[in-house]
Amino acid sequence: SNFPSLRGARFDSEQECYLRVPQSQSLASNLERLNTSTGASETLWPIEESYIRNDHLFSGPVILSEVIVQLYADFESLRFGYDLHALDVSTGKPLWSRDFGGSPGRPRRGDQPPVTFTDPQGDRVVLGWEANSDPARVAAKHSAIARQNMKQAKVTAHDTVFEVLDGRTGNIEGAVFVPGGSGPRGYTSAYSAGD
Numbered sequence: 001s002n003f004p005s006l007r008g009a010r011f012d013s014e015q016e017c018y019l020r021v022p023q024s025q026s027l028a029s030n031l032e033r034l035n036t037s038t039g040a041s042e043t044l045w046p047i048e049e050s051y052i053r054n055d056h057l058f059s060g061p062v063i064l065s066e067v068i069v070q071l072y073a074d075f076e077s078l079r080f081g082y083d084l085h086a087l088d089v090s091t092g093k094p095l096w097s098r099d100f101g102g103s104p105g106r107p108r109r110g111d112q113p114p115v116t117f118t119d120p121q122g123d124r125v126v127l128g129w130e131a132n133s134d135p136a137r138v139a140a141k142h143s144a145i146a147r148q149n150m151k152q153a154k155v156t157a158h159d160t161v162f163e164v165l166d167g168r169t170g171n172i173e174g175a176v177f178v179p180g181g182s183g184p185r186g187y188t189s190a191y192s193a194g195d
Contacts, residue, residue, distance in 0.1 A: 001034060001039045001041060003019055003021050003032075004022075005021075005022045006019060006020070006021060006022075007020045007021070007022055007029060008020035008057070008058050009058075010058045010060075010089070011036075012061070012089075014036065015035060015036050015037050016033060016034070016035065016036065017033070017034040017036055018031060018032070018033055018034075018044075018058070018089050019031070019032045019033075019034055019041070020032075020047065020058070023046075027048065027049035028046065028047070028048055028049070029046070029047045029049075030043045030044075030045070030046050030047065031043075031044045031045050031046075031047055031063070031089065031092065032044060033090075044089075044090060044091070044092070045091060045092035046092075047063075047092075057116070057118050058089075058118060059086075059118035059119055059124075059125050059167050060118075060119060060123040060124065060125075060167045060168075061088075061089055061123060061167060061168060062086040062087060062088065062089060062095060062125075062167045062168060063086070063087040063088075063089055063092075064084065064085070064086055064087075064116060064118065064125060065084070065085040065086075065087055066082070066083075066084055066116060082099075082100045082113040083097055083098065083099050083100065084097065084098050084100060084114070084116060084127075085097040086125070086167060086168075086170060095168060095169070095170070096169060096170030097170075098170060100112075100113045100114065100135070112129055112130065112133045112134070112135050112136075114127035114128055114129055114135065114163070114184070115127070115128040115129075115184040115185055115187070116128075117187070117189055117190040117191070119167070119190075119191045119192060123166065123167045123168060124164050124165060124166060124167055124173060124191070124192050125164070125165045125166075125167050126162055126163070126164055126165075126190040126191060126192055127139070127162065127163045127164075127165065128160050128161070128162050128163075128183075128184030128187065128190060129160070129161050129163075129184060130157040130159070130160065130183045130184065131150065131155045131156070131157070131159035131160055131161045131177060131178075131179075132155050132156055132157050132159070133157075136160075136161035137150075137161075139161050139162075139163035139172075139175045140161050140175050140177060141175075142163065142172050142174060142175045143174050143175040143176060143177075145176075145177075146161065146175045146176055146177040149177045149179070150177050153177075153179050157183055158180060158181060158182055158183055159177065159178065159179045159180065159181070159183070160177075160178045160181060160183055160184045160187070161175060161176070161177050161178075162175065162176050162178065162184075162190055162192075163175045164176075164192040173192070173195070174192070174195045
């Protein structure tokens with residue numbers, strides 16, 4: 001099988017692979033299922049990007065879609081227009097979504113969108129925030145150890161709080177505080193194991 005300019009792939013089993021195959025238009029691609037035994041593929045659903053939406057990313061059994069609902073804006077810590085959606089790989093149907101930025105009519109002070117990491121090991125999604133932000137403090141409440149470590153440290157924007165979600169449901173699995181570094185944007189990848 002030949003898939004020019006392939007933009008992503010995920011093996012669901014030894015016989016089945018999901019592929020993101022670009023189309024002739026620069027912002028369009030199809031999600032396809034490949035039978036690795038026969039080489040046959042079928043188109044499952046189209047992925048349509050827009051200039052104000054970030055890439056769709058594979059994360060285990062879901063496609064993550066970071067959506068800019070309106071033009072994303074940041075005015076003196078008022079942020080709005082950022083959502084994270086998880087889509088079923090087979091159908092493209094939404095499984096869950098989280099609003100991280102309110103809307104132009106109802107911005108929320110101090111909101112900070114996360115840095116999103118796909119989890120190459122399986123069924124989770126990892127979100128990272130600067131540890132001194134409001135969302136990081138909320139995320140840390142899901143782990144007694146993270147809360148305790150943050151109380152003992154002088155938390156700065158260089159520290160990170162990672163929150164782990166179940167990819168299929170969006171339910172919170174846990175959180176961890178990581179001191180030092182250069183904040184969540186300084187990491188190229190993050191994945192979770194256990195709790």
